[in-house]
Amino acid sequence: MKTQNEIVFLFDCDNTLFDNDRLRDDLQAHLDRKFGVWARDRYWQIYEELRAELGYADYLGALQRFRFEVNNDERALLRMSAFFLDYPFADHLFPNVLDVLAYLEKSGPTVVLSDGDMVFQPHKIQYSGLWQAVDGRVLIYLHKEKMLADVERHYPAQHYVMVDDKLSILAGMKKIWGKRLTTVFVCQGHYALDPHNVATYPPADITVQRIDDLLGYDMPVLLAAAGKENAEMRPS
Known part of the structure; x- marks a missing residue:
């Protein structure tokens, strides 16, 4: 049986870590x-x-x-x-992505949690350097928001943080995990900037404009945000 982590950080790939x-x-x-x-x-x-x-x-x-x-x-x-x-x-990761992953890993395992096919998506994650950055902790599903039991089986934790550019994904995961999940919406890419998508789904617990806004965040604030109304991320 795998040891339960206090916190696990889950990251979408496309337009969250990589400029798709x-x-x-x-x-x-x-x-x-x-x-x-x-x-x-x-x-x-x-x-x-x-x-x-x-x-x-x-x-x-x-x-x-x-x-x-x-x-x-x-x-x-x-x-x-x-x-x-x-x-x-590797040339088209968003700025400071590898620094963000290394910084957060001090508090808990970082995992790339992606949707996609089983050939090109793993190739992209590997050759961008993301696979190595998370020590091979990569999960790729058809619909990741429907596979949370499998995510828990691989990476059990008391609390999860999900970082994604799609509010629909964050909302779907929040319905299942509730206060065990802090959702972080990254305003990068065409999905995140589409006013229709923003208006259709509930706001995330935390919104950041860029992925590297997560550098220097305050961990207690991040965890507490799971049970509060959404807020802008404020680094410590």
């Missing part, structure tokens, strides 16, 4: 250069269809379907795989 919007922008530009506007737009249409079907982002799955429709340049299609495999993930 930058990846999308770079992919968009690459598709435009290699295949043109029509094919670029068709890739994203396939991507959104697949996302609705699976419930998570699947860049490689979309590329497989895209291949059957755009077969005029097989060499260009093969180079698309190089784009995904050789992308400089």
